[in-house]
Amino acid sequence: MCGITGFLTRGLLDEAASLRHLRNMCDSIQHRGPDDSGYWVDAHAGVALGHRRLAIVDLSAQGHQPMISACGRYVIVYNGEIYNFGQLRKKLDALANPPVWRGHSDTEVLLASIAEWGIKRTLQTVCGMFAFALWDRDERVLTLVRDPLGEKPLYYGWMGNTFLFGSELKALRQHPTFSAANIDRDALCLYMRYNSIPAPYTIYTGVSKLMPGTVATVSPDRTNVTVETYWSLNDAVARGRANPFAGSESDAVVVLNELLRTVISEQMVADVALGAFLSGGIDSSTIVALMQAQTGRPIKTFTIGFDHAGFDEAEHAKSVARHLGTEHHELYATAADALNVVPVLSQIYDEPFADSSQIPTFLVSQMTRRHVTVSLSGDGGDELFGGYNRHVAAQGLWNRLDSVPLSARHFAAHCIKGVRREHLDRMAAPLLGLLPKNRRQAQVGDKLHKLADVMGADSLEAFYARLVSTFDAPEQIVLTGKEPLIGASWAEGLPSGLSNAERMMYLDTLQYLPTDILTKVDRAGMRVSLETRIPFLDRRVVEFAWTIPLSMKVRDGKGKQLLRKLLDLHVPRQLIDRPKQGFAVPIAAWLRGELREWASDLLDGTRLRNEGFFNASAVESLWRQHLAGTHNWQNQLWAILMFEAWLDANGQVSPKSSDLSEMSQFA
Numbered sequence: 232m233c234g235i236t237g238f239l240t241r242g243l244l245d246e247a248a249s250l251r252h253l254r255n256m257c258d259s260i261q262h263r264g265p266d267d268s269g270y271w272v273d274a275h276a277g278v279a280l281g282h283r284r285l286a287i288v289d290l291s292a293q294g295h296q297p298m299i300s301a302c303g304r305y306v307i308v309y310n311g312e313i314y315n316f317g318q319l320r321k322k323l324d325a326l327a328n329p330p331v332w333r334g335h336s337d338t339e340v341l342l343a344s345i346a347e348w349g350i351k352r353t354l355q356t357v358c359g360m361f362a363f364a365l366w367d368r369d370e371r372v373l374t375l376v377r378d379p380l381g382e383k384p385l386y387y388g389w390m391g392n393t394f395l396f397g398s399e400l401k402a403l404r405q406h407p408t409f410s411a412a413n414i415d416r417d418a419l420c421l422y423m424r425y426n427s428i429p430a431p432y433t434i435y436t437g438v439s440k441l442m443p444g445t446v447a448t449v450s451p452d453r454t455n456v457t458v459e460t461y462w463s464l465n466d467a468v469a470r471g472r473a474n475p476f477a478g479s480e481s482d483a484v485v486v487l488n489e490l491l492r493t494v495i496s497e498q499m500v501a502d503v504a505l506g507a508f509l510s511g512g513i514d515s516s517t518i519v520a521l522m523q524a525q526t527g528r529p530i531k532t533f534t535i536g537f538d539h540a541g542f543d544e545a546e547h548a549k550s551v552a553r554h555l556g557t558e559h560h561e562l563y564a565t566a567a568d569a570l571n572v573v574p575v576l577s578q579i580y581d582e583p584f585a586d587s588s589q590i591p592t593f594l595v596s597q598m599t600r601r602h603v604t605v606s607l608s609g610d611g612g613d614e615l616f617g618g619y620n621r622h623v624a625a626q627g628l629w630n631r632l633d634s635v636p637l638s639a640r641h642f643a644a645h646c647i648k649g650v651r652r653e654h655l656d657r658m659a660a661p662l663l664g665l666l667p668k669n670r671r672q673a674q675v676g677d678k679l680h681k682l683a684d685v686m687g688a689d690s691l692e693a694f695y696a697r698l699v700s701t702f703d704a705p706e707q708i709v710l711t712g713k714e715p716l717i718g719a720s721w722a723e724g725l726p727s728g729l730s731n732a733e734r735m736m737y738l739d740t741l742q743y744l745p746t747d748i749l750t751k752v753d754r755a756g757m758r759v760s761l762e763t764r765i766p767f768l769d770r771r772v773v774e775f776a777w778t779i780p781l782s783m784k785v786r787d788g789k790g791k792q793l794l795r796k797l798l799d800l801h802v803p804r805q806l807i808d809r810p811k812q813g814f815a816v817p818i819a820a821w822l823r824g825e826l827r828e829w830a831s832d833l834l835d836g837t838r839l840r841n842e843g844f845f846n847a848s849a850v851e852s853l854w855r856q857h858l859a860g861t862h863n864w865q866n867q868l869w870a871i872l873m874f875e876a877w878l879d880a881n882g883q884v885s886p887k888s889s890d891l892s893e894m895s896q897f898a
Contacts, residue, residue, distance in 0.1 A: 233296070234263030234283040234757070235308040235364055235385075236397035238406060239373050241453045246274040252406055257281040259401040263310070263757045266290075271297040271306055278366055278373065281402075282308040285760055287605060288316075290502050293334025300346045301330055304369050307345075310398055311361030311383050312764065313337040314497035319344055319356060350374060350446065354461045358497075358769055362441070364396060373449040379462040380611075380768045381430070381443030381745030384753060387456070388438035394449055394456075395438075399754075400581045403438065404881075413437065419583075419844065420705035420714035423870055426585040429717060429746045434582050434877075443745050462770065464741055468726045471777030480783050484796045487775065488521075491797075494769040495521045495607070503604040506531030508595060508763075509557070511547030513794050513807055514609030514618070518766055520555055520801035522607065529558040531602055535595040536563045537816065550806050562598045569594065569816055570825050576873065577880035579758045585701070585870040586747050587818045593755040600759040610748055611767030614740040615776040616791045617732055617784035621698050625691070625731035632694075691731055695738055701866050708846050708871075732785050740773075819865040823858060830854075830868065833875040842878070845871065 236256040238249075253270045261268075264283030272279045282296040297308050313319070316337035323330055323343055330343045337359075344353040345365065360382035365374045375396055377385050387396040390408040397403050413436040422428045430440035441447055444462035449455075476483055499505060499522060507522055509515045509532040522530045532552050536545025545561050552559035569590050576589060599606050613619050697703060705714050724741075725734055749765075756763040766772065783793045798807060822830050832838075834854050839847035850871055856862040 233285055233308075233310045234260035234398040234402070235281070235310050235362065236260065236395075236402035237278070237280040237308065237364055238396070239279075239394040239449060239453065240277040241392040242277060244272065244274040244277050244279065246272050249274065249279045253279050253281040255405040256397060256402040257283050259405050260397065260399050262760055263398055265760050267295060269296050269308075271299075273366075273368075276366075276368070276371055280306060280308045280364060280366060285604070285762060287312065287501050287503055287762055289334045289336035289339075291334055294336035294338060296338060298338055298342055300342045301333075302346050304367065305342060305346060306366040306368065307338065307342050307363055309338050309341060309361060309363035311359055311363070311378065312498075312762075313341050313357050313359040313361065314494070314500070314769065315356075315358045316340040317497075317500075323347060350376070351461065354446070358494075358771060360765070360768070362398065371451050375441055375447040377441040377443055377445060379444040379770045380740075380749070380773065382749050382753065382765060382768060384750070385441040386433060386438055387441060387447065388433075388435075389456075390437065394453070400433065400435070400438070410437075414844070416709055416712035416844070417715055419874070420709045420712040421717070422583050422585070422874065423702045423705040423708055424700045424714065425742075425746060426701050426866075426870055427746045427750055428582060429742055432715065432717075464737065464773075465724055465726055467770070467774050468729075468737060468777045471774065471779075472726065472728060474778060475780060476775075476778040480793065480796065483779055483783055483793055484800075487793060488797055488800065490772060490775055491517070491521055491766060492525065494766045494772060496525055498607060498764045498766055498769075499525065501605045504531070504602065505605040505607075506533060506599060506603040507607040508532070508599065508609070509534050509548045509552060509559070510544050510609070511549070511551045511807075512544070512609070513791050513798055514612030514767065515548075516551045516609075516802055516807060517612070517794055517798050518607050518609045519551070519557060520798065523555045523557060524801065529556055532557040532559045533595055533599040533602070533606065534559070534561045535591050535598065536561060537569075537591070547806070551802055554802055554806060560598065560602060562594065564591070564594050566821065566825060570821065573826065573829070574876075577876040580750070580754050580873075581877075581881070583870075583874045583877045584750060584754075585866075585873040586751055587816055587865075587869055589751050589755065590816050592751050593758065596755045596761050596763075597759050600756075600761040604760070605762045605764060606756070607764045607766060608752065609767065610752060610765050611744065611773075612791065612794060614736055614744050615767060615773060616779075616794050617736060617781070618791045618794075619735075619739065620790075621695070622732045622735055623785055623788060623790050625694075625735050691734065695735055699743060701870050708849055710843060710846060730781050733781055736784075818869055819857075819863050822865060822868060823860070827858070830872055833872050833879075834868070838875075844874070 237253070249272050250270055253272065257268050260283055264285040266286040267284035269282045280297045284296060286294060297306050299306050320340045326347065333339060341357065344356070350365065354376065359378065361376065361378045362383035362385040363376050375385055375387060377383065384398055385396065386400055386403060387394070390406070390410060393406065393408040395403045395406050395409065403409050414434060415432065415436045418428050418432040418434055421432055428434060430442045433440055442458065445458050445460050447456055447458045495518065507515070507519050507530060509519050511534070519530060519532055534545050534548035545563065549559060549561065572590050572593055579593060580589065702708055706712055725737060729737060752763050779793060784790060786792050834850055836847045836851050839845050839850055853864045853867055857864045857868060
């Protein structure tokens with residue numbers, strides 16, 4: 232895992248100045264690669280490439296980047312891992328004129344593959360997570376590539392006559408041509424809806440995120456950038472529907488077991504210490520079980536717990552680790568531990584990001600890095616195999632809701648929202664005590680409030696949009712912002728013939744996974760120089776998952792049925808069978824307690840009016856209601872707070888425009 236950056240100009244470069252700029256850009260992302268740095272400048276061609284290295288495979292100098300191909304034509308800076316590089320190397324060795332290898336890094340194999348077969352064919356053969364920039368010295372073409380599911384980030388954009396790119400916005404901001412004054416208010420609307428900003432948008436005008444599964448090419452005359460898709464979820468789903476799995480559920484378990492064993496075996500290749508995150512849930516337990524089954528020594532596993540009712544899964548993880556015989560490490564984080572992370576969140580996520588599980592994700596990454604350099608995770612299992620509550624609800628709840636008159640649903644939602652979440656928790660506790668332990672739901676109040684949020688939906692797409700939205704009407708909170716209607720384009724791209732649950736799984740994989748989950752994991756891990764690998768997101772697994780019928784995923788009010796059957800081969804069901812809990816922290820209570828002073832400063836009405844980004848009256852109303860305990864606006868307030876903290880961290884305070892007028896109160 233590494234960090235990449237660089238720039239391309241429409242004219243000649245001053246080599247000394249370019250090297251200085253390149254070093255500054257690389258230094259800003261040193262955390263992504265503390266082991267080595269590299270710079271390559273062709274002043275006459277107007278191109279500069281920089282790299283920070285976290286050495287994982289081939290720790291020698293032969294893995295140094297930027298790397299030049301053996302033929303001398305290509306120069307690459309690359310972030311990620313090609314997991315099947317061993318197979319590709321064997322294919323290259325079988326050629327009439329095989330490469331002369333200098334080392335054994337996957338970077339060298341990737342570069343040799345491109346030199347032999349070209350970019351398009353290479354991208355059809357590699358399996359991995361990656362973002363890279365490739366300079367073709369013959370054609371004078373710069374190409375940027377991002378992996379199929381969006382595990383690795385890549386930003387780019389023109390600033391005047393200079394084209395900038397990098398793994399994080401930090402790198403772009405270090406170049407003197409970068410203008411940070413233009414915050415994109417339309418993108419800010421997207422952020423207020425989704426807690427993060429979906430690709431291709433970023434918080435800045437003129438800067439884009441490269442979409443997953445795409446290639447961006449800067450034309451030789453440097454007049455435009457073209458983006459082409461080499462892998463799409465839509466195509467993968469369509470192929471899966473056209474060629475569905477024909478065997479029984481038992482057959483599917485066997486095939487998935489072998490496929491995951493192969494993928495995990497490839498992802499366990501590293502020249503450094505390796506381990507895995509373990510929450511004790513189905514996904515991470517499956518990954519750890521298959522890792523442990525392929526090695527004769529205990530796998531190092533890591534989990535985090537909180538001494539707060541409803542927010543702790545550490546005991547479950549410990550039970551699974553004990554059964555599998557792993558070398559288990561756990562951290563019981565206090566509120567103080569978590570709160571100490573809050574001031575640095577805006578530096579870790581150098582674009583506004585407001586999924587509050589960013590806090591425990593960073594803490595577990597920090598602990599894990601003390602023991603290993605690589606950690607596998609179970610992310611992606613929910614999206615592929617129907618693990619979210621909304622996937623289960625879509626099969627029955629939406630149909631039942633849709634049969635109730637809209638007016639009645641609005642009234643019921645109003646009644647539910649009128650009771651605080653913690654009060655609903657207490658009211659439900661006696662009833663939950665009558666249920667078996669594996670049927671008891673955690674955070675009942677939160678789930679009921681989410682149900683109330685979606686009761687007013689008039690379609691499945693609206694139902695989904697409300698489930699994943701922080702603000703249903705961002706334009707009421709962001710002054711002069713106009714939300715791009717990207718949700719409609721996602722819905723238009725839905726393959727035909729999908730069930731309600733499958734439509735949600737598709738949308739989650741397309742949007743929620745790369746925009747939220749993968750961003751959270753990448754930034755948290757990379758902040759402490761920890762490489763995270765995600766076996767479920769190997770495209771072979773993704774493509775197989777979409778051949779599986781829904782009945783093998785969601786059935787009898789439970790999701791991930793196929794994974795449950797697979798995990799039964801390794802872990803007793805009683806250790807796993809419990810309601811989904813999530814990776815949450817008690818933000819609502821902290822905002823009324825330990826974080827109140829910090830939040831009050833950032834939500835100060837005078838500050839907000841001077842900045843001119845938010846409807847200050849609406850924000851003040853949310854804050855008053857939350858402090859009074861009449862409402863729980865934790866998610867909405869956290870989104871605003873993370874943006875305000877980001878403004879402070881990046882010096883991004885714009886003067887209030889004279890024509891900005893406050894809108895009517897939001898709440």
